[in-house]
Amino acid sequence: MPFPLRFGANYVPAEGWFYSWLDFSADAARRDLADLAGIGLDHIRIFPVWPWIQPNRALIRQRGVDDVLALIDIAAEFGLDVCVDLLQGHLSSFDFLPSWVLTWHRRSLFTDRDVRDGLAAYVDRLAREVATRDNVFAVTLGNEVDNLFPANGTTPDASSAWAAELVEVARAAAPRLLVLHSLYDAAWYDPGHPFHPADTVGLGDLTTVHSWVFNGVSALDGPLGPATVSHADYLVELAAATSADPARPVWLQEVGAPAPDVPAADAPAFVRGMLDLVTANPALYGVTWWCSHDLDRSLADFPEREYDLGLFTVDHRIKPATRELAAVIAEHRRTGGARQGDGPGRRPALVCEADLAAEPGRRGEVAPGSPFHAEWVRLRRSGPVAIVTKARSADTAHLEARGIDTVLTQA
Template sequence: MPLSDPIRYGANYVPSAGWFHSWLDLSLDAARRDFEDLASIGLDHVRVFPIWPWIQPNRALIRQRAVDDLLALIDVAAEFGLSVAVDLLQGHLSSFDFLPSWVLTWHRRSLFTDRGVRDGIAAYADRLARAVATRDNVFAVTLGNEVNNLYPSNPTTPEASTAWAAELVDVVRSAAPGLLALHSLYDATWYDPEHPFHPADNVDLGDLTTVHSWVFNGVSAIDGPLGPATVGHADYLVELAAATSLDPARPIWLQEIGVPLPDVPEAHAAEFVRRTLDTVTANPALWGVTWWCSHDLERSLTDFPEREYGLGLFTVDHRPKPAAKELAAIIGERRRRTGERRPALRCDVDLRTEPGRRAEVAPGSAFHTEWVRLRQTGPVAIVAGDRAADPGHLTTRGIDTVLTQE
């Protein structure tokens, strides 16, 4: 898949009124007002999240009314020149899990290992992928939002997790061959040595790699809201993904990134956006950036973690926040930089074959610390040890020198 030029910029769509509960009584006029906000700052796409159990409340029932609502929302996005990526399994959103009753309580069974559940999900994925493929402004289908968040209540193994995702990617590809089929995982897949979803899944399955960069994972504690480890975290994840892939030309989508309180105080939000994007947009593997999220969360809704209320580019009454204004300015400036050569730091942990060593590259590790130090003087790639001597791999990734960790 070719990289886009200029880099694509979008937002993960969180409705300004009613959060995702708004799917229960969808207002297209409200969606129009939200999409008008996003188009006004130059964004070109949105990632949308239909709620799985409200579409498939029974394993044998997929509600056409709910499918039609999703298509109507996609059509409204088109009115504002926005292309759309659709996530299938919600799944997990902002600390809440949405699972159908047919996998809960007396029907308790794992999404990832139970054959009947997997068949039900495959039917759902096929139906929605075929439906959204009828819309010209849809460009991608992701299996779900950070599906690895669901594993504590849905037991799985690395082998089952891989087979589950590979099967569903094939379903989406068959149903919608003109769309990107993608797999989405949060960063435990890169850093937690016990996590049952492995880095290789992220770089082998689907048509491009997705990464989600959140500095509340401990990285902001290293050097503060504007420190080099914090503002470089998105670039670090993109590099880990590029180093893990056997395909040196595989694009990487920064599918989620945001300004979380209290890790990044509001006074530093605009500067965090500027420094983070200055760093990551220099990466030749970057396909696009999708901000989390479009709109703040209404204070009238309860029980969310505090940081979830203020992650929007816009307030609930449609005022652009400092992050939105800075992002708009950056979109006006950015074109893809090509042809620049850079050094790479050799990583002796090959995440695709040694997932049990993931802690050795986690934020605060010796390897991460050295990469952050080097990155302060300019772009620095990461290359896995067995590919550090492959001239073709290095050339494709724009690497001219391989450095070793001090």
């Protein structure tokens, strides 16, 4: 059944970055969210900083929780729905971890039983609290929690058990909300990574992917080359192909135009090209841009590309790329968001020899620049192209459910 696409932004406060949680300002938040509502977005994803809410394993600060609820209520004033990321965790190259897992207390988030019990208490409390707000539609366990490895040792089995446990805690606490497990793309491309594709497509209520072209894609053919512009669609297709459920939606939960991979002069064309491709994908649930506002250059020690990723500058000026995003959103709203697969339109699929869910050690075979990726990019230049695993390539019900009419093999 077709569903309307969602368009949103990962909310990064213009004033003070995420440090603003330390002295939350409702007025500053209102100004930021007015920017986002003004370009037609329907949701934001927010990032409470975990150690500032749970500074001790046995202490969850109500004041911190109340600030999260206040931001959610402000979002409602602007007609914005909210996804709450629970465990921060990792943000823009910094890890935020409480003292009770560091120094003399050093222990892994993923394997230590006491830490996992503390996390379960935190997830339960925050999920229950935010579920009291009608405009909250989802919670994510954390922002790219696999970035917390290797500082927190884990194994594939421990990673999977950790996520499965917390997904169930969140579901029990907030049964009406979508519960999600979010990972960066090493889970898809790195053969040795201890977080596996099977968990991204098997845990939680839908699959999330984060598409960043600084992972080597842009080096293949430049900022506006077909590999770069189609990378988001490629990740959505990998996720759809890996899922046992052909109807499982995929949320492009982070995508951006990072410099220098995508220079400012090319950013509007990148936005248009990337969205034209990925929004045709019938598996796509929504697109959430990283990020809402730039990072103030008075703040030190961030990677250079982090400072200019916003839709708006720190003084609330709109960017050319943002105008392009707003135009795409308006077009989708006018047309009702019709996509490939909603009606009679069909598409071919390229067979992937590797089943990433069952064979994570073969992830390198689909990484950017691999022969499989190159062939998919070549085919994608002529129109939408699905990906299907070899095991499902003769499953007519699966093919029909995903709108696939022709199966192609790699040249």
